[in-house]
Amino acid sequence: MKEKLELLKLLADETRLDILNILLHEDSYVEKIACELSLTPATICYHLKKMESAGVVNCSRSQFYMIYSLNREIFDKPLYELIKKDEPVIDANEKYKKDVLSHFFKYGKLVQLPTQRKKREIVLAEIAKQFKIGQKYGETEVNEIIHQFHEDHCTIRREMIACGIMAREKEIYWLIKT
Amino acid sequence: MKEKLELLKLLADETRLDILNILLHEDSYVEKIACELSLTPATICYHLKKMESAGVVNCSRSQFYMIYSLNREIFDKPLYELIKKDEPVIDANEKYKKDVLSHFFKYGKLVQLPTQRKKREIVLAEIAKQFKIGQKYGETEVNEIIHQFHEDHCTIRREMIACGIMAREKEIYWLIKT
DNA sequence: AGAATGATTAGAAAATTGTCAAATTACTCT
DNA sequence: AGAGTAATTTGACAATTTTCTAATCATTCT
Numbered sequence: 001m002k003e004k005l006e007l008l009k010l011l012a013d014e015t016r017l018d019i020l021n022i023l024l025h026e027d028s029y030v031e032k033i034a035c036e037l038s039l040t041p042a043t044i045c046y047h048l049k050k051m052e053s054a055g056v057v058n059c060s061r062s063q064f065y066m067i068y069s070l071n072r073e074i075f076d077k078p079l080y081e082l083i084k085k086d087e088p089v090i091d092a093n094e095k096y097k098k099d100v101l102s103h104f105f106k107y108g109k110l111v112q113l114p115t116q117r118k119k120r121e122i123v124l125a126e127i128a129k130q131f132k133i134g135q136k137y138g139e140t141e142v143n144e145i146i147h148q149f150h151e152d153h154c155t156i157r158r159e160m161i162a163c164g165i166m167a168r169e170k171e172i173y174w175l176i177k178t
Numbered sequence: 179m180k181e182k183l184e185l186l187k188l189l190a191d192e193t194r195l196d197i198l199n200i201l202l203h204e205d206s207y208v209e210k211i212a213c214e215l216s217l218t219p220a221t222i223c224y225h226l227k228k229m230e231s232a233g234v235v236n237c238s239r240s241q242f243y244m245i246y247s248l249n250r251e252i253f254d255k256p257l258y259e260l261i262k263k264d265e266p267v268i269d270a271n272e273k274y275k276k277d278v279l280s281h282f283f284k285y286g287k288l289v290q291l292p293t294q295r296k297k298r299e300i301v302l303a304e305i306a307k308q309f310k311i312g313q314k315y316g317e318t319e320v321n322e323i324i325h326q327f328h329e330d331h332c333t334i335r336r337e338m339i340a341c342g343i344m345a346r347e348k349e350i351y352w353l354i355k356t
Numbered sequence: 357a358g359a360a361t362g363a364t365t366a367g368a369a370a371a372t373t374g375t376c377a378a379a380t381t382a383c384t385c386t
Numbered sequence: 387a388g389a390g391t392a393a394t395t396t397g398a399c400a401a402t403t404t405t406c407t408a409a410t411c412a413t414t415c416t
Contacts, residue, residue, distance in 0.1 A: 012190035080253040085199045
């Protein structure tokens with residue numbers, strides 16, 4: 001991934017594009033390119049070395065000159081290949097949770113409480129993240145927190161107890177598991 | 179051409195690549211992206227606006243949110259399309275001269291004086307660029323300048339006079355036409 | 357109309373990067 | 387070995403760009 005960004009940065013410079021276009025036409029060497037572009041050899045060398053270490057150009061010596069040439073295969077890929085991040089490794093379970101959550105939450109609000117127990121637990125666990133373990137909460141407090149996600153805080157609150165995520169004693173609630 | 183460079187510059191930034199990868203997966207909005215990337219909404223907005231004005235992303239409002247989405251066609255082109263400069267408009271005569279010169283000069287040295295008059299004139303005119311109009315040169319001086327290009331400065335010097343590029347009076351030479 | 361919320365802009369600080377002049381290195385040719 | 391030539395490195399400077407904070411703007415909801 002890192003190399004893709006490096007390649008893009010490399011290509012995103014006017015001088016380097018000019019150099020590449022010269023090399024697209026024919027192999028060349030530092031001084032000649034410098035002359036054609038009205039820049040100093042030092043500058044051209046700086047760019048060529050940068051591109052060489054990224055594998056964009058190759059160089060070989062001929063007499064006094066370092067002949068630079070293009071590594072043309074690089075330019076065949078579609079742009080899409082360069083911007084796409086390699087898939088992060090994420091286990092199937094995580095992916096499932098993510099899908100469930102993105103299905104039932106829209107813009108951070110719970111659209112509907114899932115009927116399937118497994119999905120419902122995932123959704124409730126997400127809401128439970130708002131509570132800290134070891135802390136005691138009053139009922140009003142619990143309601144307010146849940147209300148951020150859904151109108152019907154009563155149902156949610158009851159469900160959280162039912163599936164063992166929270167516990168209650170009289171008017172006091174607390175988180176059991178994250 | 180200018181737009182190609184702009185597009186490359188746009189893509190050559192880590193944050194913007196991150197944003198594009200999020201949008202590749204699903205449309206999203208400023209705050210959410212900011213949260214996912216641990217940056218401020220101002221920063222994300224800066225990047226999105228930049229990409230929008232380049233046509234890389236589109237946006238539309240939905241409730242409180244500005245939903246940004248990708249303009250996916252852009253990414254189909256091969257990289258080659260982005261680096262290649264559009265052909266400069268160059269008249270046929272110029273192109274002919276260029277071809278003749280690149281054939282007879284190698285690494286800045288004249289390999290051989292063309293026998294064809296037309297080609298010879300082109301080559302001589304190229305060498306004549308080293309002289310300034312209106313200036314007087316001694317013979318040694320003329321020889322030294324010509325010698326940069328070819329061993330046999332005498333022949334070249336004689337030819338320059340013969341085809342009317344330079345004039346001579348006694349030991350003094352000067353350029354007639356460029 | 358007013359409160360709330362997300363998006364955008366303005367201004368400033370920090371980081372990155374392209375360029376050059378001058379010095380050094382690497383190589384070629386006698 | 388030494389002279390000559392092109393390439394490269396170094397250090398400094400200038401220009402550009404990313405990011406943030408704070409303030410403002412535009413919508414939506416009550």
